[in-house]
Amino acid sequence: MIYMAKEPRQINLLPKDLPKQWYNIIPDLPEPLPQPKGDMSNMAKAMIKECLGQEQSLERWIDIPEELQEIYQQIGRPRPLFRAKNMEKFLETPAKLYYKAEGLFSPTGSHKINTAIAQAYYAKKEGFEKLVTETGAGQWGTALSCAARLLGLKSTVYWVRAVYQWKEARRNFMKLYGAEVFASPSQNTKTGRELLKENPNHPGSLGIAISEGLEDAISDEKAVYCLGSVLNHVLLHQTIIGLETKKQFEMLDGYPDVVISCLGGGSNFGGLALPFLGDVLKKGGKVKFIAAQSQAAPNLQGEYRYNFADYAEFTPQLKMYTLGHQKEMPPIFGDGLRYHGCSPIISLLRDKGYIDTIAYPLDEKYVFEAAKLFLQLEGFLPAPESAYSIAAAIDEAKKSKEAGKTQTILFNISGHGFMDMEGYKQVLGL
Numbered sequence: 001m002i003y004m005a006k007e008p009r010q011i012n013l014l015p016k017d018l019p020k021q022w023y024n025i026i027p028d029l030p031e032p033l034p035q036p037k038g039d040m041s042n043m044a045k046a047m048i049k050e051c052l053g054q055e056q057s058l059e060r061w062i063d064i065p066e067e068l069q070e071i072y073q074q075i076g077r078p079r080p081l082f083r084a085k086n087m088e089k090f091l092e093t094p095a096k097l098y099y100k101a102e103g104l105f106s107p108t109g110s111h112k113i114n115t116a117i118a119q120a121y122y123a124k125k126e127g128f129e130k131l132v133t134e135t136g137a138g139q140w141g142t143a144l145s146c147a148a149r150l151l152g153l154k155s156t157v158y159w160v161r162a163v164y165q166w167k168e169a170r171r172n173f174m175k176l177y178g179a180e181v182f183a184s185p186s187q188n189t190k191t192g193r194e195l196l197k198e199n200p201n202h203p204g205s206l207g208i209a210i211s212e213g214l215e216d217a218i219s220d221e222k223a224v225y226c227l228g229s230v231l232n233h234v235l236l237h238q239t240i241i242g243l244e245t246k247k248q249f250e251m252l253d254g255y256p257d258v259v260i261s262c263l264g265g266g267s268n269f270g271g272l273a274l275p276f277l278g279d280v281l282k283k284g285g286k287v288k289f290i291a292a293q294s295q296a297a298p299n300l301q302g303e304y305r306y307n308f309a310d311y312a313e314f315t316p317q318l319k320m321y322t323l324g325h326q327k328e329m330p331p332i333f334g335d336g337l338r339y340h341g342c343s344p345i346i347s348l349l350r351d352k353g354y355i356d357t358i359a360y361p362l363d364e365k366y367v368f369e370a371a372k373l374f375l376q377l378e379g380f381l382p383a384p385e386s387a388y389s390i391a392a393a394i395d396e397a398k399k400s401k402e403a404g405k406t407q408t409i410l411f412n413i414s415g416h417g418f419m420d421m422e423g424y425k426q427v428l429g430l
């Protein structure tokens, strides 16, 4: 018999309990997912074939190759689920608060490694030698650099210039993995050169960096382009988060009433929420899903329509909630949340009323205060993006208190904040 405390603070799976399949929600959606529109040739040329296949798949369960299951163990999976009991006490809430710790044991500090490693694995199998990508906050670039290195591949990262310039430590982190890192817009691509001609100090954007990465990958046969969020196959790989969490709740004999995560393109939110959303779609039941966003990029409050995923319109158009693909968005420290569009899967579910959203103010004081409270009560330092999840979880716990309602609130800590002290310093005035 395995000993388990009555109200455990930490709920852990064994490596042998690691999910062996990812969950593909597409066949369970309330209506068919709108297909991408327009020119697919760039994507067909630039992307990993297996991922393109997964993008369209109607199989509900997709096997995680055995070798990849092993690599998931190498990168610290399964990850723990924690009960935030000190926070419950402090907030005097009848709610139970649980959080999944994606930053913990992640070599690069966030959930992004879950798909990076899968994409690197397939790219290698297909004979590619180099992975190319964009990055905003830098977490995705770091994850892909790590994944490429672990699989013996090279990597090139186009990094939004405004962030590249001040995150020197993270830049060096990527370089340690062997990545080639460029500030975007760069002189490497036509898109970059044209933008720099207009403005030599162009701050860049995620949309621009995607355009540059695609241009680079298309021009090199041995290179392949990898995306870190938004697309169906990325969310598919990330469902490992929610699938583990479901097993952890089974060990507790419990189930969440509220599921919360921050949302930029939708990969950590989708990763945690989709396995639970699948239950709701198949069996009914009331679970509240909340996506926590910034007012810098409240894409779920935008329009639901076809739009490009990148600035220069290399990608096909996706039906998604969007602010417009050339929208300028003010910088925030939770930069991973600063993207104009949301994943088509999450967008459809939002349109059908399954997902609520909240957008927190630009100055980020509210969310950083929430993160500080979490740190002081639970001990862990969250990434700025994860601070949004915590703020939303606290809001919900307060509502439970007002209503005198016992409920179980699950939230995701998408990453740790060990490399983000500058944001804490500036926003909280340390």
Ligand SMILES: *Cc1c(COP(=O)(O)O)cnc(C)c1O
Pocket: 110, 111, 112, 137, 139, 140, 228, 229, 230, 262, 263, 264, 265, 266, 267, 268, 269, 336, 337, 383, 385, 386, 414, 415, 416
């Ligand atoms: C990238 C990132 C996010 C936001 O991206 P999603 O695709 O919406 O998950 C959130 N948290 C962290 C730590 C990130 O690195």
